[in-house]
Amino acid sequence: MxxxxxxxxxxxxxxxxxxxxxxxxxxxxxxxxxxxxxxxxxxxxxxxxxxxxxxxxxxxxxxxxxxxxxxxxxxxxxxxxxxxxxxxxxxxxxxxxDIDQLDSFPYYDNYKQLARIEFHALCAVGPSPRRLAFLGSGPLPLTSLCLVHHMNRAGNGEESYVLNVDRDASAISVSHDLFENLGLKADFLCADIGSGEVDLTSFDAVYLAALVGASQAEKERLLATVVQRMRPGALLVVRSSWGLRKCLYPELDAAAEAVRRWVDVVLVLHPYGEVVNSIIVARVKAVAVA
Structure with missing residues (x-):
C-alpha cells in the first residue's frame, strides 16, 4: 500500500x-x-x-x-x-x-560560486592552472573574471593568462571593454571554435561553455575539434546539466564512446542549490582511441 x-x-x-x-x-x-x-x-x-x-x-x-x-x-x-x-x-x-553595476547583476553570486567550484576541481586533479581558454565566453565573461582572481591568488606571483573566444564580434567587443574598465588583463578572439583556427596547445585548461553545442552529437563534434588542438594531459572543462536542469541546458553524456575516445573523464560534479550547471573535468589523451 x-x-x-x-x-x-x-x-x-x-x-x-x-x-x-x-x-x-x-x-x-x-x-x-x-x-x-x-x-x-x-x-x-x-x-x-x-x-x-x-x-x-x-x-x-x-x-x-x-x-x-x-x-x-x-x-x-x-x-x-x-x-x-x-x-x-x-x-x-x-x-x-558604470562599473559599479557589476555587483547588481542578479546572477553574479551564482557565477562566483560556480567558478570557485570549478577552480578547486581543477586543482584537485592537477596543478593550479596558469593559462586558461574559455570557448563561448559570451558578452559577459564573469567566469573568466572570477578565474583570473583565483589564479592570481594561487599563483605565488606567477602571472596568469586567460583567452576568451566567441564567434559573436559584438560579444567580444563589449567583453573586452568590460575587462579593460576593470583593469584586468585578458585576451579576446572572435572565432568559431568549430573551425579549428584557434591554437590551444599552450593552455593548461580549456572551457567549453554550456551553450556550446545544442545536442549530444554537436557537443561531441565540437569536443573532438577542440581536443585535437590541445596538448596531451591538458584539462578540458565542459559545463553540462543533470536532472530537470536538462530542460535549461543540453546535457553532454560524459560516458559516451565519442567522448571517451578523446579524453579521460576524471571528475563529474552535480551541484545542488542555485548553481545550475554540472561540471565535467577531463584529461586529454595522448592519442585518440580508434
Missing part, C-alpha cells in the same frame, strides 16, 4: 511539473522579445526554480521520458539560451557604462 501511494505521488508530481514546463514554453514562444523584461523574467525565474528544485529519481525520470516534453525540449533549451545571451548583453553594456 505504501509503495502504491509513493508511486501515485510521483506520477502526480511529474504531471504537475510537465504541465508547468509546457505552459512556460508556450508563453515564452508568445513573447515579442526574450530580452530582460517583467514577463520574460518571471517566466524564466519560474522555470529555473522548477528545474533546480531537487526531486526524487523516479519523478525526474517520468518527467524527462514524457513524449510531449521531449518534443519541445530543443525549443525550450534554445529559448533559454537566447534569453541568457540577451540578458548578458544587456548587463554587459550597463556594467561597461
Amino acid at each position: 505504501a509503495s502504491s501511494t509513493i508511486n501515485k505521488d510521483n506520477v502526480q508530481a511529474a504531471e504537475t511539473i510537465i504541465d508547468s514546463i509546457l505552459e512556460i514554453h508556450g508563453k515564452l514562444l508568445q513573447q515579442p522579445s526574450l530580452g530582460p523584461g517583467e514577463a520574460t523574467n518571471q517566466l524564466l525565474s519560474r522555470l529555473v526554480r522548477l528545474c533546480c528544485h531537487i526531486r526524487n529519481a523516479k519523478t525526474v525520470q517520468q518527467v524527462l521520458s514524457n513524449t510531449e516534453l521531449l518534443s519541445i525540449l530543443p525549443s525550450l533549451q534554445s529559448l533559454c539560451g537566447e534569453a541568457e545571451c540577451l540578458l548578458e548583453s544587456h548587463w554587459a553594456e550597463r556594467i561597461v557604462a
Whole structure:
C-alpha cells in the first residue's frame, strides 16, 4: 500500500511539473522579445526554480521520458539560451557604462560560486592552472573574471593568462571593454571554435561553455575539434546539466564512446542549490582511441 501511494505521488508530481514546463514554453514562444523584461523574467525565474528544485529519481525520470516534453525540449533549451545571451548583453553594456553595476547583476553570486567550484576541481586533479581558454565566453565573461582572481591568488606571483573566444564580434567587443574598465588583463578572439583556427596547445585548461553545442552529437563534434588542438594531459572543462536542469541546458553524456575516445573523464560534479550547471573535468589523451 505504501509503495502504491509513493508511486501515485510521483506520477502526480511529474504531471504537475510537465504541465508547468509546457505552459512556460508556450508563453515564452508568445513573447515579442526574450530580452530582460517583467514577463520574460518571471517566466524564466519560474522555470529555473522548477528545474533546480531537487526531486526524487523516479519523478525526474517520468518527467524527462514524457513524449510531449521531449518534443519541445530543443525549443525550450534554445529559448533559454537566447534569453541568457540577451540578458548578458544587456548587463554587459550597463556594467561597461558604470562599473559599479557589476555587483547588481542578479546572477553574479551564482557565477562566483560556480567558478570557485570549478577552480578547486581543477586543482584537485592537477596543478593550479596558469593559462586558461574559455570557448563561448559570451558578452559577459564573469567566469573568466572570477578565474583570473583565483589564479592570481594561487599563483605565488606567477602571472596568469586567460583567452576568451566567441564567434559573436559584438560579444567580444563589449567583453573586452568590460575587462579593460576593470583593469584586468585578458585576451579576446572572435572565432568559431568549430573551425579549428584557434591554437590551444599552450593552455593548461580549456572551457567549453554550456551553450556550446545544442545536442549530444554537436557537443561531441565540437569536443573532438577542440581536443585535437590541445596538448596531451591538458584539462578540458565542459559545463553540462543533470536532472530537470536538462530542460535549461543540453546535457553532454560524459560516458559516451565519442567522448571517451578523446579524453579521460576524471571528475563529474552535480551541484545542488542555485548553481545550475554540472561540471565535467577531463584529461586529454595522448592519442585518440580508434
